[in-house]
Structures are given as structure tokens and as C-alpha cells.
Amino acid sequence: LTEASLKNKQIYNCFLNIPISVLGNKVIPICVECENNRRCNTDVKKENCRSYFSAVGAADFSVASEMLNKGPLLLSEARTCLGINGTSLSRDDVVVLGNMVAAMVTVLLSGKTQYGYNDGVKLKSKIIISNPGFLKSFMPKLRKTKTEKRRLKKLFKQISNHVKNPRSGICCTVGNITQVTASDTSFPFRYDQTLFDLCLGIPVLKDNLNSICEKVENDDFQKIILQKLNQAFPAGVSDQEVQVLGSVSRMASLHDISKWSITTTDTLAALMKAEDGSWKAAKSKEIITKYLSTSGKSLDSIELNMIDSNLCSLNTSTLKTISPDSIRNAKPLNVASCSAEQRRVLYEISNAAFRSQTGNPSIFYGLIKSCLVKNACYQHCAADLSKKCIIPPNSEN
Numbered sequence: 001l002t003e004a005s006l007k008n009k010q011i012y013n014c015f016l017n018i019p020i021s022v023l024g025n026k027v028i029p030i031c032v033e034c035e036n037n038r039r040c041n042t043d044v045k046k047e048n049c050r051s052y053f054s055a056v057g058a059a060d061f062s063v064a065s066e067m068l069n070k071g072p073l074l075l076s077e078a079r080t081c082l083g084i085n086g087t088s089l090s091r092d093d094v095v096v097l098g099n100m101v102a103a104m105v106t107v108l109l110s111g112k113t114q115y116g117y118n119d120g121v122k123l124k125s126k127i128i129i130s131n132p133g134f135l136k137s138f139m140p141k142l143r144k145t146k147t148e149k150r151r152l153k154k155l156f157k158q159i160s161n162h163v164k165n166p167r168s169g170i171c172c173t174v175g176n177i178t179q180v181t182a183s184d185t186s187f188p189f190r191y192d193q194t195l196f197d198l199c200l201g202i203p204v205l206k207d208n209l210n211s212i213c214e215k216v217e218n219d220d221f222q223k224i225i226l227q228k229l230n231q232a233f234p235a236g237v238s239d240q241e242v243q244v245l246g247s248v249s250r251m252a253s254l255h256d257i258s259k260w261s262i263t264t265t266d267t268l269a270a271l272m273k274a275e276d277g278s279w280k281a282a283k284s285k286e287i288i289t290k291y292l293s294t295s296g297k298s299l300d301s302i303e304l305n306m307i308d309s310n311l312c313s314l315n316t317s318t319l320k321t322i323s324p325d326s327i328r329n330a331k332p333l334n335v336a337s338c339s340a341e342q343r344r345v346l347y348e349i350s351n352a353a354f355r356s357q358t359g360n361p362s363i364f365y366g367l368i369k370s371c372l373v374k375n376a377c378y379q380h381c382a383a384d385l386s387k388k389c390i391i392p393p394n395s396e397n
Contacts, residue, residue: 226251
């Protein structure tokens with residue numbers, strides 16, 4: 001297959017946006033498009049494959065449609081060509097692959113390859129450490145696709161453990177973090193925990209809090225951010241700052257949270273985002289209680305929808321303040337982690353909220369069933385709703 005046979009048309013690799021002429025006449029692209037027809041050929045000869053992947057590595061992967069799902073194919077071809085086995089990856093392999101390491105890391109990050117998740121993390125770390133430049137294009141893609149926080153945290157930890165920087169007493173030896181540094185898409189991979197602490201100044205943190213928080217996924221780094229935030233705002237952290245903490249908030253102590261201003265629904269909503277991680281019960285209780293201490297705030301339907309399962313972290317005395325209207329207008333309550341006593345309180349309010357539906361047992365049961373504990377009577381009622389014998393839960397049995 002040559003350019004001549006394709007009538008000298010500017011033909012591009014269908015997922016990498018590189019002309020055939022870049023690859024050379026002796027290298028057959030994996031997949032090309034000719035007018036409206038696609039011709040695919042996986043017969044990349046062994047003697048040519050290294051040259052092929054060197055050319056592919058220089059391509060712009062950002063133009064590839066995710067629908068094409070070419071990552072697994074490229075990973076398989078690259079492993080065969082370069083002899084990549086297990087988690088062994090040489091620096092020369094990474095140099096040859098160039099930008100294609102982003103495609104490899106994307107596939108590995110899914111945990112669905114033969115490497116599994118743990119070995120995949122090791123291989124991803126080696127790729128990044130060997131070729132940190134690709135992070136500028138790859139990290140935005142990771143964040144855009146909303147990769148799970150737990151996987152990002154594990155990846156960050158693996159990389160941070162391999163960062164080696166010169167030490168010089170208590171000085172920052174790799175350059176202070178600035179607005180330009182914080183806006184770099186590969187930030188903060190050049191820093192280890194000590195240097196991140198030494199190089200992050202409080203004025204820069206205050207001015208770039210949003211940018212820094214959205215990029216840092218390392219637990220230790222996040223704790224440093226919170227420590228410096230307390231220094232930056234000794235009188236307390238305002239709603240505006242709290243709203244941009246993201247997953248950093250999950251590393252806060254109860255003492256940290258006690259200094260936060262949580263007075264608006266926007267702040268509560270920002271702190272309750274499930275994608276930023278789960279809350280320990282004591283912390284979510286402190287956050288919600290602080291919000292409710294603001295004049296005019298209550299657990300209305302909007303708040304119930306925001307806090308979701310964190311409802312179960314509240315005392316029964318707080319739960320009793322929920323009105324039937326609030327439960328009626330909210331989505332179904334998530335009470336999976338609630339105690340029997342908490343469910344009893346919520347059942348009584350739900351019963352009042354949906355009393356108008358008692359004439360239709362099946363509908364009524366569907367509306368209040370989440371607040372029931374599966375005791376003998378509950379099971380009996382579920383089997384024969386016409387008996388209308390639903391009672392509040394009163395035991396863990």
C-alpha cells in the first residue's frame with residue numbers, strides 16, 4: 001500500500017492524524033481511510049515495526065476519536081514489537097513510543113488488561129517516570145474522563161515515591177511554585193512531599209487555590225495544602241475557598257473543618273460531591289451541622305438530595321427536624337448505613353409524608369420501604385401488602 005496506489009490523496013491514519021509519507025513507504029499503517037472506505041492491516045512487519053511506532057509516537061493523539069477504541073490495539077502491537085513483558089519497560093521503549101505512552105497508560109488505568117490493576121499501576125508509573133513530558137497532554141484527559149479518585153491517588157503515590165530531587169537543608173531546590181507552575185497540566189509531578197511543602201508559598205496558594213486543588217491527588221500533598229490554608233486564613237476559611245477544595249477536603253481533620261465557613265447551599269453541594277470521595281461519618285456530621293447552624297438553614301428537600309447517604313451520620317435529634325414536605329419532595333432516601341433507631345425516626349416522618357397513599361398499599365410501601373428494617377413483620381407485609389400491617393422498624397433483626 002503506497003501513496004501512489006491511493007492516487008496521491010492526503011491519507012491519514014484513521015486514529016492518529018499522521019500522513020503515510022511520514023511513516024515511509026516500507027511501513028504499513030495499521031488502519032487507513034481511502035475516500036469512504038476503511039482498509040485495516042495489522043501486518044506490521046517485525047523489521048519495520050520499531051520505525052512504525054517511532055512515527056506513531058510523534059503523532060497527535062488528541063485528535064483520535066475515543067469511539068475508535070484504538071488503545072488496546074496499539075498496546076498489543078507495541079508489546080509484540082518491543083518485546084514488552086510483564087511490568088518491564090526500558091527507557092528506550094518509552095522514547096520510541098513517545099506520545100503513545102498516553103494511550104498505553106489510559107488502557108492500563110482501566111485495570112482491564114492482563115496486568116490487572118496493581119501491576120498496571122507499576123507499569124504506568126515506570127512509563128511516566130521515564131517520559132514525564134507526556135503528562136502535559138495526558139493529565140487533562142484523565143481529569144476530563146473523570147477517572148476514579150482512588151485510582152488517581154494510587155497513581156500519584158507511585159510516581160511521588162520515585163521522584164528524586166536534591167536536598168538543600170530547608171530550601172526549595174527545584175524552583176518555587178508559581179501561577180505558571182500551578183497552571184501546568186503536569187503539576188505537581190516534579191515534586192516530592194518535602195519539596196512540595198518547601199516550594200508552595202502561602203500567597204501563591206491563596207491566589208491559585210482552585211488550580212492547585214484540582215490537580216493534586218496525593219494524600220500527603222493535600223494535607224500540606226490544608227495546613228497552609230489554615231495559615232493563610234487564621235480567622236477561618238470562607239465559603240469561597242471551601243467550595244474549590246474538591247477531593248482535598250476529604251483529608252481535612254475535624255479541627256480543619258471547624259474553621260470552615262459553610263453557610264450556603266453551594267458550599268454544602270461542593271463538599272458533598274460523590275466523585276471527590278466518601279466522608280467519614282464524624283466529618284460529614286460536622287459539615288452538615290455547621291451548615292444547619294446558619295440562620296434559616298434546615299434539611300429541606302434540596303439539602304436531603306445533596307447529602308444523600310451522609311444523612312445517616314446525623315443524630316436522631318437532628319433527623320427529627322426534617323419535615324414531611326421535605327421528604328415528600330426529595331428523591332428516595334439512601335438509608336443503607338442508618339441504624340434501626342435512625343430508620344425509625346425517618347419512617348415516622350415518611351409515614352406522615354405519604355399518608356395520602358395508604359389507600360394504595362403497594363404505592364405506599366414503595367415510598368416508605370427504605371426506612372424499614374427487615375424483621376418478620378416487614379417480610380410478612382412485603383408478601384401481602386393488602387393486609388396494611390406495615391409498622392415502624394424497632395429492631396435490627
